[in-house]
Amino acid sequence: MIPQTQAEQALGFTLPTRRLEDWKWTDLRRLIDKSYGAVGKADSKTIDRLVEAAPLKHLHAKRLVIVNGVVDDVRSRVDGLLLSDNAPAIEHEDPLLALNDKLNAKTVSVAFSDNYDRPIEILHVSTGGNFAIASRLHIAVADDASAQVIETFVGEGDYLNNPVTTISIGKGARLDHVKIETESPTAHHLSHVIVQLAAKATYNDFTLTSGAQVNRQNATIEYFGEYGNVRVAGAYLLKGAQHADTRLVVDHKVPHCTSREMFKCVMNDKSRGIFQGKVIVRKNAQKTDGKQSSHALLLSETAEFDAKPELEIYADDVVCGHGTTCGDLNHDHLFYLKSRGIPEAEARNMLVQAFVAEAFETVENEALREALMGMVEAWLG
Amino acid sequence: MLEIKNLHVRLAEEKREIIKGLYLSVKAGEVHAIMGPNGSGKSTLSYVLSGREGYEVTEGSVIFKGDNLLEMEADKRAAAGVFLAFQYPIEIPGVATMQFLKVALNAQRKARGEKELSIPDFMRLVKERAAQLNISQDMLKRPVNVGFSGGEKKRAEILQMAVLEPSLCVLDETDSGLDIDALRVVADGVNALRSPDRAMIVITHYQRLLDYIVPDHVHVLSDGRIVKSGGKELALELEAHGYADIVGKAA
Numbered sequence: 194m195i196p197q198t199q200a201e202q203a204l205g206f207t208l209p210t211r212r213l214e215d216w217k218w219t220d221l222r223r224l225i226d227k228s229y230g231a232v233g234k235a236d237s238k239t240i241d242r243l244v245e246a247a248p249l250k251h252l253h254a255k256r257l258v259i260v261n262g263v264v265d266d267v268r269s270r271v272d273g274l275l276l277s278d279n280a281p282a283i284e285h286e287d288p289l290l291a292l293n294d295k296l297n298a299k300t301v302s303v304a305f306s307d308n309y310d311r312p313i314e315i316l317h318v319s320t321g322g323n324f325a326i327a328s329r330l331h332i333a334v335a336d337d338a339s340a341q342v343i344e345t346f347v348g349e350g351d352y353l354n355n356p357v358t359t360i361s362i363g364k365g366a367r368l369d370h371v372k373i374e375t376e377s378p379t380a381h382h383l384s385h386v387i388v389q390l391a392a393k394a395t396y397n398d399f400t401l402t403s404g405a406q407v408n409r410q411n412a413t414i415e416y417f418g419e420y421g422n423v424r425v426a427g428a429y430l431l432k433g434a435q436h437a438d439t440r441l442v443v444d445h446k447v448p449h450c451t452s453r454e455m456f457k458c459v460m461n462d463k464s465r466g467i468f469q470g471k472v473i474v475r476k477n478a479q480k481t482d483g484k485q486s487s488h489a490l491l492l493s494e495t496a497e498f499d500a501k502p503e504l505e506i507y508a509d510d511v512v513c514g515h516g517t518t519c520g521d522l523n524h525d526h527l528f529y530l531k532s533r534g535i536p537e538a539e540a541r542n543m544l545v546q547a548f549v550a551e552a553f554e555t556v557e558n559e560a561l562r563e564a565l566m567g568m569v570e571a572w573l574g
Numbered sequence: 575m576l577e578i579k580n581l582h583v584r585l586a587e588e589k590r591e592i593i594k595g596l597y598l599s600v601k602a603g604e605v606h607a608i609m610g611p612n613g614s615g616k617s618t619l620s621y622v623l624s625g626r627e628g629y630e631v632t633e634g635s636v637i638f639k640g641d642n643l644l645e646m647e648a649d650k651r652a653a654a655g656v657f658l659a660f661q662y663p664i665e666i667p668g669v670a671t672m673q674f675l676k677v678a679l680n681a682q683r684k685a686r687g688e689k690e691l692s693i694p695d696f697m698r699l700v701k702e703r704a705a706q707l708n709i710s711q712d713m714l715k716r717p718v719n720v721g722f723s724g725g726e727k728k729r730a731e732i733l734q735m736a737v738l739e740p741s742l743c744v745l746d747e748t749d750s751g752l753d754i755d756a757l758r759v760v761a762d763g764v765n766a767l768r769s770p771d772r773a774m775i776v777i778t779h780y781q782r783l784l785d786y787i788v789p790d791h792v793h794v795l796s797d798g799r800i801v802k803s804g805g806k807e808l809a810l811e812l813e814a815h816g817y818a819d820i821v822g823k824a825a
C-alpha cells in the first residue's frame with residue numbers, strides 16, 4: 194500500500210495513478226497537489242460576477258444555475274422545466290464516479306417530455322478556496338421528444354470540480370448536448386458523462402475545453418436499441434501548462450447503430466492534449482458504422498498531443514475506422530494567405546479557426562456555433 | 575515599376591543556386607513573358623518576387639516602385655501591389671472563399687491607409703468580377719480552392735487578382751492543366767486587367783498562352799539567366815525551333 198498523499202488524505206479518497214492503463218497520461222495522484230476539502234461558503238458577489246460574465250447569456254431564456262454543486266434557485270430561471278432529485282443508479286465503475294459518491298454529490302434531474310426548440314443552459318458556477326465540488330446531473334429525454342442542453346462551466350479560484358452527468362434518450366428522441374468548459378485556470382475538472390440511447394435515438398455532442406489547469410473528461414456512450422445515431426465532437430484550446438485528457442468509450446451493444454467522433458485539439462506553450470477513444474462493437478452488433486478521428490495542431494515546439502484510438506470489434510459485418518494527425522500550421526497555407534496581403538498573425542488565426550471549425554459541425558444551432566467561433570477568436574486574442 | 579538587377583538566388587536548404595545573375599526591367603503597362611525549359615528558374619523567380627520562404631538571395635536587388643522588395647514580408651508586398659497567380663493554387667479547408675477575399679482585400683486596404691470596403695460594396699465587386707470569369711456563386715461558397723477542378727482553381731486565382739487589383743501581376747504557368755476553353759476564359763480575364771498603370775509577368779513553358787495574352791516583350795530564361803530577349807515573335811520562334819537552339823547558343 195502506497196501511503197496517501199496530502200491531497201488524497203484531504204479528499205479521503207485514493208486517486209488513480211499512471212499505473213492504470215486508462216490513466217497513464219493523467220496521473221491524478223501527481224497532478225492534484227492541492228488539499229481540497231469540504232465546500233464552504235461562497236462569495237455572493239463573485240458568483241454574481243461569474244454568472245454575469247458567462248459566455249452564452251445572450252442566447253436563451255431558461256437557465257439552471259448550479260453553484261458549487263448545488264442548485265441555486267434564486268439565480269435560476271427554470272419556469273416550466275421538469276426538475277426533480279431523482280436519478281437512476283449508475284452501474285458503471287470508475288474512479289471519477291466513485292469520487293462523486295465520496296463527495297456526496299447532490300442530484301438534480303431535468304426531464305424533457307416534448308420538443309423544445311430553444312436550448313436550456315445548465316450553468317455550473319464554481320468558486321472558493323480549495324473546495325472539492327461535486328454535482329450529479331441527470332437529463333432524461335422521453336420517447337420522441339427532443340431537447341438542446343448546454344452545460345457551461347465557469348469559475349474563479351482554486352477548486353476541484355467533479356461533475357457527473359447521466360443522460361437517457363428515449364425511442365426516437367434526440368438530444369443536442371454542448372459542453373463549454375471554461376473553468377478557473379487553476380481548477381481541476383474531472384467529469385464523467387454516461388449516455389444511454391434507446392432505439393432510433395440521436396445524440397449530438399460537442400465539448401469545448403479551454404479552462405482549468407487539469408482536465409479529465411470521461412464519456413461512456415451505450416446503445417440499447419437499434420438504429421441509434423451518435424456524433425461526438427470536441428475542441429481543445431489549451432495554453433500555458435494546461436492538461437486535457439478525454440477518455441471516450443462508445444459501446445455498440447446492438448446492431449445498426451452509427452457513431453462519429455471528431456476531435457480538433459489546439460495546443461500552445463507547454464500544454465498537453467490527450468485523446469483516448471475506444472469503440473466497442475459487441476458480437477451481435479452487426480452493421481455497426483463507427484468512425485473516429487482526432488487531429489492536433491501544435492502551435493509551439495513544447496506543446497504535446499497523445500492519442501490512443503482503440504477499436505474492439507467482436508462482430509464481423511461492420512464498418513469501423515479511426516484516424517489521427519498531429520502537426521503545426523501548414524506553411525503553404527500560411528504563405529498563400531500572406532501572399533494575398535493577410536498579415537502573419539491574422540493568417541495564423543484564420544488557419545487555427547478553420548482547423549477547429551470542423552469540430553463545430555455537430556452544433557446545429559447557428560447562434561451557438563457563432564458564439565463558439567467567437568470564443569475561439571477571443572482565445573486567439 | 576520593377577527593376578531586377580544581378581539577382582542570385584539559392585535554395586536555403588540545399589544551398590543550390592537557381593537564379594544566377596538575372597536582370598529584368600518592367601515598366602507600367604507592359605506585359606513581359608518569361609519562357610524557358612523546365613528547371614531554368616521560372617517558378618523560383620515568381621516565389622522570390624512574392625516572398626516565399628526557403629529562398630536565399632545572395633546577390634543583387636529587386637526594386638518595386640522605388641522600394642526594396644526583398645526586405646518586405648509577403649503580405650507587405652501584396653499590399654504594395656504584387657500578386658502571384660500560383661501554378662498550383664493551395665487548397666485551404668475551413669476558410670470560406672468569400673471570407674478569404676474580404677479579409678485579404680481589407681487587409682491590403684488597411685495597409686495602404688485606405689478605408690475598408692463595406693460588405694454590400696464588397697459583395698457587388700466580387701459578384702461582378704466572378705461573372706466575368708464564369709465563377710458560380712456555389713464556387714464562392716466553398717472553402718478556398720477545395721474541391722475545385724484545375725480550371726476552376728486557375729479561374730479563382732484570376733478572380734482574386736481582379737478583386738485585389740494589384741499593380742504587378744505575376745502569372746506562374748497559368749496555362750498548365752487548362753483545356754482550350756478554360757484557357758480562353760482565363761486569358762480574357764487577364765486581358766481585361768491590362769491597363770497603362772499595371773504590369774504583368776507571364777511565366778509559361780508554352781507559346782500557346784501568348785496567343786491569347788499577347789506580350790510586349792519575351793525573355794528566354796535558361797539556367798538562371800535571361801539568355802535572349804525580344805518581341806512577341808520570339809515566342810513563335812521558340813515554338814518552331816524549341817529551346818535547344820537558343821539555350822545551346824547561349825551556353
